[in-house]
Amino acid sequence: MTNDERQKTIPKLVRADLALLPDYTPAHVTDPRAVIKLDSNENAYGPSPRVVQALSDTRTWQFYFGQDDVREQLARYANVAPENIVITNGGDEAIDLVLRAVLEHGDVVIDAPPSFEMYRISALANRARVFDVPRDENFALDVETICQTSNVKVICLASPNNPDGQLLPRVDLLRLLELGALVMLDEAYFEYAGESAVDLISEFPNLVLVRTFSKWAGLAGLRVGYIVASPELCNALHKLRAPYNVNWAGLVAARESLNDAEYLLNNVRATIAERERMCIELGKLGWLEPIPSKTNFLLLRVRGREPQAIKQSLAQRGILIRAFKSPRLKEYIRISIGTPQQNEIVLNALRNL
Ligand SMILES: Cc1ncc(COP(=O)(O)O)c(C=O)c1O
Incomplete structure (x- = not known):
């Protein structure tokens, strides 16, 4: 050559x-x-001392481990059923997996900048068209413009939002859920906010939550996140994800974090x-x-x-x-x-x- x-x-x-x-x-x-x-x-x-101990005590790195056991434990923490949960390689993979499962070439994804950059990156990587609906000078969401946009497939939002740290008002979320598009609500910081939309999961099959162990549990370097969604969507996501998408160290760390919540x-x-x-x-x-x-x-x-x-x-x-x-x-x-x-x-x- x-x-x-x-x-x-x-x-x-x-x-x-x-x-x-x-x-x-x-x-x-x-x-x-x-x-x-x-x-x-x-x-x-940093992480719980129990995580550090469990990682140094583990002697089973040569085996493949699935996520079923940790999923049951996590379901209790999140107050949903195990069927509502998919564990992922950080919140980043959660975002990408959801978008990969639902987006077809050219679908419209709403991003509300400034917000977490991965929504836009993953939407583009999954061949969507990204419509920006900028936040106002106080970083409030422009719900009206989102409601007026036609053919929206996914709305990506964080609550609280990064970088401003403010919650999405529940009335706004409910209005957006009524549109029928998939609402991907990123609750990466939910433990610091004390407020979640998890109670709406059973009522709205178009609501998907993204969460992470990076923030509250201090596991950013180990990459553990999860998705909370309807059992039907979770089934589709399980088909699409790599069988061992979260490594055993991450799963051990998640398990011990939950034990030491x-x-x-x-x-x-x-x-x-x-x-x-x-x-x-x-x-x-x-x-x-x-x-x-x-x-x-x-x-x-x-x-x-x-x-x-x-x-x-x-x-x-x-x-x-x-x-x-x-x-x-x-x-x-x-x-x-x-x-x-x-x-x-x-x-x-x-x-x-
Ligand atoms: C809003 C938001 N979502 C998701 C993430 C990604 O978290 P993870 O480390 O689980 O990929 C971050 C990280 O800063 C974030 O701010």
Whole structure:
């Protein structure tokens, strides 16, 4: 093969429409414990000690393990039947699996930016057309425009939403469910919000919840999420998913997290208390306007300073936060809630900027 032929091979083989997807730029830190990492909404307290113990005690890595046992345990936690649950490789796989199961070429998917980027990426990867229905200046959903859009197959929403941390009002959700399109409601932060739409699952077969162990259980690196949906949709998803989509380490960790849910939920409560304290303290600085949040992070509007410069100054002090490139969010920063000690360091650094 000549060099020229070699260079043309892959563009000829890869789907041309993948050019629509943004370039792959994952957040990556070589040693997350060497910094105060508050840029990806991870759990500052880490996993349950029972997870760490169980992973080091497990001696059965050579076998394949299915998800049935953990699904039963998870069903009790989520207050649904095991038939309502599919365990996935993180919330990311949950989003992709749902979209892969329902989308046909050219179907219309509603995204409500700013929101979690994976809805758009997975919808495009599954050959859908994405209609953006932007949120208003307070990040509220434009329900009216969604209701007026015709031929919608899927509506992707997060409650609470990332990046603003606010819940979707239940009246809005009920209105959207009546449209008949599939409503994929991402409840990645539901433990921090204390509010869920899980009670609507039996009434609305077009409602699908996406959840994760990354946030409340501190398992982001192990990739465990799950879907709560009607038994019929779950059946279809089981057919489509890889038989061992969640690895045994992830399943062991999920099992032990559920066994130690009280410990983890205590950490969630500590994070909520810190979130409320940080909201007040950051507001006192005078140049940051926090948006009240129902998650483990805060979105803050920056007055009279440059968000990217704040991000860089904090990075020089070993503190990682998020600043955004998109025009809609260019005046904002997002800070995950850390431990009380970490939060104190952040406050002092911001006071001294
Ligand atoms: C709204 C939302 N959904 C899903 C996820 C993905 O979670 P996971 O780590 O389970 O893939 C995130 C992660 O930040 C998120 O913010």
